[in-house]
Amino acid sequence: MTQQPPHLDGAQAEYTSPAVRQLREDLALALRAAAHHQLEEGVCNHFSVMLPGAQNRYLINPRGLHWSEVGPDDIVLIDVHGQVLAGRHRVEPTALFIHGALHRLTGRAVVLHCHMPYATALTLTVERALDPTLSQNAMRYMGRIAIDAEYNGLALDDAEGERIASSMMGENTNKDIAFLANHGVIVTGHTIAHAYDDLYYLERACLHQVIAQSTGRPLKPVDAKLAAHVAAQIQGEREQSDLFFEALRRLLPAPL
Template identity: 40%
Template sequence: MDQIARTPDEQQLRIDLAALFRIVAKLGLHEAVANHFSAAVSGDGKKFLLNPKWRHFSRIKASDLLLLDADDADAKSRPDIDPTAWSIHGQIHRLMPQARVAMHLHPPFTTTIASLKDPEIKPIDQNTARYFNRMAVDTMYGGMADTEAEGARIAGLLGNRSRLMMGNHGVMVVASTVGEAFDDMYTIERACQILVQAYSTGQPLNVLDDDIAERTAQDWEGISDFSIAHFEEMKLILDSEDPSYRD
């Protein structure tokens, strides 16, 4: 699809999603040339943008993103699509129209917590409390997620939640906007870093009372504009350093 034919909404999504890849690489949260993000461009969510197979996040541009249809049975055979990306994101966008943006990563600290027998993000500070009773957990890791059945299982585990701690694997975040997805993923990784460091001291955790943790999580839910502002500020940094992601 050439740029003239794209709707303004799709073009802006392309720019924002490309920025997201660059920012994640800048923060060191990427996994070599694996992992994938997607964003729905149609009302039913089935038409979506996805990064091409094995392209490093730091090089992705708006024009590189693939426009796919979750109902296209032939897409899984395309050489430019990572089978695990299609299996997971194709099913999420087919089954979860509310998931406008989906991010799957293996960030170091979050994956560390995901690899524990108890992968709960315990509320010990303001960042960790954001996730109090708000993460689905998958404890059934079975290898590479390269089948549509596995993608459907992941979508089912997410249900009406927006975060999935993927045991022995990584994390999945879905959101209404690119900015909200970014800030959520950023804060999950920061929360897990804090928790890993707290565990490493060998001292007992000072876990917040449930009512305080719940109130803190609710306060986070009331400031989505904070998340969007965080993303927009990161885009301004990209624009000053290398705006080629917009191409």
């Protein structure tokens, strides 16, 4: 009988612990919710969450499964260098480089990356991103958006993942949302529930902006100070985010 290396045995024990089991359930739920809300794209894109207290291990969705069919036992545990530590599936290559760099360099617990339609549409414009002074939904993102203004091809090496991560960092920049030129978006957060809520409302805000722009009529933003005030109000009370995620848990049970 072939024995696993000690670090893989330890990872398997960690993978099956109650705390990590809950994270796997929550991450799988976020993926099913994204499919339910039509934020997914085929079997591509990726959501991930760091293990509690870890700086080098995270959970991520598997390669090849549609998000609507992902359950907690499909989630894969990997390290920031892309080595699979536990789980029964492979991981898509660009996920390793994007998520590994973002977790490693930003320290954010949750990283959600997708090509959701309306947000991605705005990455194709000259402005590259959502205007956070337009709708009330958009105002929650005031001061939180980074823009990676130049498309640079598929993220198939560490350098590209690090370049994307660097767009959210810097001396005067510490953003938790990124619009990637000609590509898609990244939403980061401290909990899966809060990050998913931000992802969902980001797409709604982008939808409203695209529809408004399609009328051809001039748009009427609010004052930036008011938008910042609204953003602080929303960030100061996140119970709604948790309640939304629990509602999704009731509506979208894990597949058998």
